[in-house]
Amino acid sequence: MPSKELVERLLGEVRRMPIIDCHTHLRWNHAGADDVSDIFGYHYIMAELLSAGMPHEKLLGAQTGRERIRNALPYLPRISNTATWWGFEEICRRLFGLKGAFGEATWEDVFATSERRCREPGWHREVIEETLNVRRTMLTNNYDEDLTGYDRSMFAPALRIDPLVLACDRPETVASVQKATGMEVRSLSDFKKAVGSVFHRFRHDFGARSSAISLPPDFSAFPVHEGDAAQIFDRALAGRRVTDDEFRRLRSHLFYAYTAFCQDNGLVFQLMLGVDRLVYLNAAPSGGDAFSTDPSMLRTLRDLLNRYPGVTFDLCILNRVQMHELAAMGKIFPNCVVSGHWWYTFYPGAIREALRERLEMIPVVKLNGLFSDSYYCEWTVAKVAVYTRALAECLAEKVEQAYFSEDRALWVARRLLYENPVEHFGLQADEQLART
Amino acid sequence: MPSKELVERLLGEVRRMPIIDCHTHLRWNHAGADDVSDIFGYHYIMAELLSAGMPHEKLLGAQTGRERIRNALPYLPRISNTATWWGFEEICRRLFGLKGAFGEATWEDVFATSERRCREPGWHREVIEETLNVRRTMLTNNYDEDLTGYDRSMFAPALRIDPLVLACDRPETVASVQKATGMEVRSLSDFKKAVGSVFHRFRHDFGARSSAISLPPDFSAFPVHEGDAAQIFDRALAGRRVTDDEFRRLRSHLFYAYTAFCQDNGLVFQLMLGVDRLVYLNAAPSGGDAFSTDPSMLRTLRDLLNRYPGVTFDLCILNRVQMHELAAMGKIFPNCVVSGHWWYTFYPGAIREALRERLEMIPVVKLNGLFSDSYYCEWTVAKVAVYTRALAECLAEKVEQAYFSEDRALWVARRLLYENPVEHFGLQADEQLART
Amino acid sequence: MPSKELVERLLGEVRRMPIIDCHTHLRWNHAGADDVSDIFGYHYIMAELLSAGMPHEKLLGAQTGRERIRNALPYLPRISNTATWWGFEEICRRLFGLKGAFGEATWEDVFATSERRCREPGWHREVIEETLNVRRTMLTNNYDEDLTGYDRSMFAPALRIDPLVLACDRPETVASVQKATGMEVRSLSDFKKAVGSVFHRFRHDFGARSSAISLPPDFSAFPVHEGDAAQIFDRALAGRRVTDDEFRRLRSHLFYAYTAFCQDNGLVFQLMLGVDRLVYLNAAPSGGDAFSTDPSMLRTLRDLLNRYPGVTFDLCILNRVQMHELAAMGKIFPNCVVSGHWWYTFYPGAIREALRERLEMIPVVKLNGLFSDSYYCEWTVAKVAVYTRALAECLAEKVEQAYFSEDRALWVARRLLYENPVEHFGLQADEQLART
Numbered sequence A, B, C: 001m002p003s004k005e006l007v008e009r010l011l012g013e014v015r016r017m018p019i020i021d022c023h024t025h026l027r028w029n030h031a032g033a034d035d036v037s038d039i040f041g042y043h044y045i046m047a048e049l050l051s052a053g054m055p056h057e058k059l060l061g062a063q064t065g066r067e068r069i070r071n072a073l074p075y076l077p078r079i080s081n082t083a084t085w086w087g088f089e090e091i092c093r094r095l096f097g098l099k100g101a102f103g104e105a106t107w108e109d110v111f112a113t114s115e116r117r118c119r120e121p122g123w124h125r126e127v128i129e130e131t132l133n134v135r136r137t138m139l140t141n142n143y144d145e146d147l148t149g150y151d152r153s154m155f156a157p158a159l160r161i162d163p164l165v166l167a168c169d170r171p172e173t174v175a176s177v178q179k180a181t182g183m184e185v186r187s188l189s190d191f192k193k194a195v196g197s198v199f200h201r202f203r204h205d206f207g208a209r210s211s212a213i214s215l216p217p218d219f220s221a222f223p224v225h226e227g228d229a230a231q232i233f234d235r236a237l238a239g240r241r242v243t244d245d246e247f248r249r250l251r252s253h254l255f256y257a258y259t260a261f262c263q264d265n266g267l268v269f270q271l272m273l274g275v276d277r278l279v280y281l282n283a284a285p286s287g288g289d290a291f292s293t294d295p296s297m298l299r300t301l302r303d304l305l306n307r308y309p310g311v312t313f314d315l316c317i318l319n320r321v322q323m324h325e326l327a328a329m330g331k332i333f334p335n336c337v338v339s340g341h342w343w344y345t346f347y348p349g350a351i352r353e354a355l356r357e358r359l360e361m362i363p364v365v366k367l368n369g370l371f372s373d374s375y376y377c378e379w380t381v382a383k384v385a386v387y388t389r390a391l392a393e394c395l396a397e398k399v400e401q402a403y404f405s406e407d408r409a410l411w412v413a414r415r416l417l418y419e420n421p422v423e424h425f426g427l428q429a430d431e432q433l434a435r436t
């Protein structure tokens, strides 16, 4: 419904705003790609090419980035409709001078330009700060990572804890926690102490802002007594059999315990809900993951949110089905904020649907905007382009319906892109460091 | 897609049409607010303010309406994006002369105007009839209410029976039914007789048009033998333990029995599906309710609808997920009509999505439009504004797609807003009483 | 959002494109209606009329087509809003000279015209080829059908196998397979051999392109050992009791076995997911079917898709809920293509939502467009009209958002309507036969 002119005018304003990127996998010590083949190698694109009929060995067996792209050329038209492919071409246009379609006639120039530009000193800073006006980028960091020396004016770590919950019964998890902390683990209590020290280090030594975990659709969260969990842990540690139900109890106990660590350390707990791993087996890495919907995926978190009013939970979800239920949670729980649009929901139509609903239902201060999930900073260019357009379209719709004035619309945009994440992740203190 | 001009033209026509409001909680003897603080106190707004960070005691501990609003002033921008807040400001604009935003600079004038206007004699009639052209408002009435003397040209009662199903195992329910009916209850048969007399009184003494119940997502409906239910009821009455499964059987038996009472008394059975109570525990009253989705929430009603072809079931649902399934039921069951947009689905985007789908799938005569759920008649102003805009947008879309002529579009609107509820709730007979 | 002008321009182009119709119930030896009452008798319309209050006996008890229409006249306005009714009138406008609404004043002329035209020699060819530019129409054929002599330039058979899975435990199924094949069935192995010969005959004698089955929402697919299934089959054949779980195992075993037959014979396996039969009991034939959503309806197919990479699975689904999950499957599984918009999802809004999502997420070469599900070729006129408009609207949106150029948009349309189904169903070889 909104007129093209209004959308473009709002978009122009939105694209000048400062941004916080609430979730990425950027490497803090090497945030950019080496050349366009890294960008091309994004698992979204790999999955689409295989799906569109490109033979597995031609794509994944390629020895070099150049060879991979060259092999893919005949298959590119077959994915030329997807939002991912549009994003890839947009990166090439914005950063590497692409004119027209990426293909036979153009790819070598793009490759050459990318090789040159990506290796310029300060390239990632140019992309992140100059091109995108992203003021802070959240990272994803393993518990055994050493973050000494990362640029605090640019990045903020997030302590990723998936294996500490989902593989808590495996001896190798315990071993690696021991190694990372130098603490001996002979019991559940030891394990929690060691993990607690990781949380403390991330917060106090590394300036982490959040802990993050991706949970499968059927994850169930419920309070489990310490003593019960301790016995199960002992059994797992001793290599004895743990039943499915025991494993569920142990996981949930630890999940609650880590929530308490978030509380103790003032960390936001970022929950990414709904992924099923390795759905398609013969896939490129990460390219075979998908999702399904368990009707209790959100319901199971209610008790936790009620018990930890002091922890800010930042939720995102991998399906469109439960968007509405999530919006209701964001509306009623003061400690529940809602983030971005993740993976299979990061598509223009799904973003617009979610944003429209959230802007209608949830206090605007509870919404975080950009959630790029980028592995290379160049991909953030595409994500920002798609997200800001969807945002401008939603806002324009509200303006035309007379629900928002244009001023309110732009204020909302600024809240989503910048002020809310600053508020939720406690980035104010560091703001002096950042460019203003 | 529809042009703004077409939307506004249709909206102008739609807003002149007579309306039936199919569900409210208005008090028949005092339908309006005392002043704007009653309107401000709507649980939608209370929930949003708490969620947006307003401290619980500042909001809910305020001693007066004035104090509550004054305390809330700094938090208002934080919810200024929501459809609820737009509705509140719209009420203040339409009824109390608000210009600009409701806040520091304006609230006292609005308050003063509201105090004056709300106490004018005939104020609620002015709002309902003059401002809104609402010709009949359905109420929500407890089984022990005395409705003698309500204005039949304005209201139509609905017998609300939630505790008679959902708390049928509690001695206090039995006691209160005894008290309300003066009939002794020593068995299930007595209980049903007593409840049957309530249905009869509501229909024949009070002119009720429907019975209504709100059911949780996991409610299951299935035929249960009288003898089985009677034994369970005896056990409950004697204070003995009733298992979950027995309780489920007793509830379902009574649910079927009340359906038969609807049939005997010519009442529509209004089913409001999907609420979960007290999801967020530290909430304002009703502000902590939310919903989840049980895949069998609609499926479970199929047997009932097949067994009682003579009862009109008027369904609404609290999630967007099962809208489509509900539309299919409305399409195929002659005795299933579909009502409005309830609570978490009463948002512009959700209304538009549901309306578009229903107008495509369901014979128009099966659709009831406005379902304001208002507690004060002033809120109906906001609900009508949001609903009619969404309706006009949907109709405009159909007109631009050449699926509807403008005439058909307006005829559809009139059907939804007025003629269908008149037909379904049997309001024709009383029409002489109503203004035309 | 897209401008009306752009939609109409794209629509003009789209409506000139050649089309493959991926699923119908046309009779190859008599593809058209006898007169407009056949077209009127479509179960979508029967269901709507009953639902809108037309008495059962007036509609279904009518002795002639004329009487049925005459009886229905007073009820037509009550369904005049639905997409189905628009489709019916569109057929009458396009093929039988209807001006204005179909009703009292016009129906007899339409009837007379339809009687004349439908009996003209080559009428179905005129509709399918001249009016619609449909180059190939997939059929639905029972395993005991003799297709000798059908027009291979116009049609392509699909072997429908519902009873061979869903009623595999019934003696009459076995008996009818014996009769159809002339092969004796005394064991599961015999049964599979017989069914295998049907697959072979369909592919090699009749030129079938696919096998098709409609599965209920709770169907579960998982590998079942031959020996286990054989014992269950023996028990069923002997008329002994088979438990629900055994029946589930037998069904699944056969479902996997038939997938292997698809592989052996180079047939696409068309899975239509989610119908519940006879939801409303007092319905017109097929008019009481609806759907519900089982959260594992798609998940259950993952193993099968992984095990048979050589089979192209063509999926469609009867609810909007799992559209997104289906899109993710279409995105990652090379052997999963996604078809059309089936039954309760064949409505303008649902088509647009699904198309938008699929065009963003799935490589375009994985998408089949038209899936008319027609019983008479005249209905294809309505289905094409609705589908192509929704397609043009989606494409126009993408063009206005600058995600697609107009050229790419039209290329996408041609892919969906024609080139993809030609590719998936292997129609190239026969293309010489078809008009170009």
Ligand SMILES: [Zn+2]
Binding pocket: A023, A024, A025, A140, A373
């Ligand atoms: Zn991530």
Ligand SMILES: [Zn+2]
Binding pocket: B023, B024, B025, B140, B373
């Ligand atoms: Zn209510």
Ligand SMILES: [Zn+2]
Binding pocket: C023, C024, C025, C373
């Ligand atoms: Zn079919």
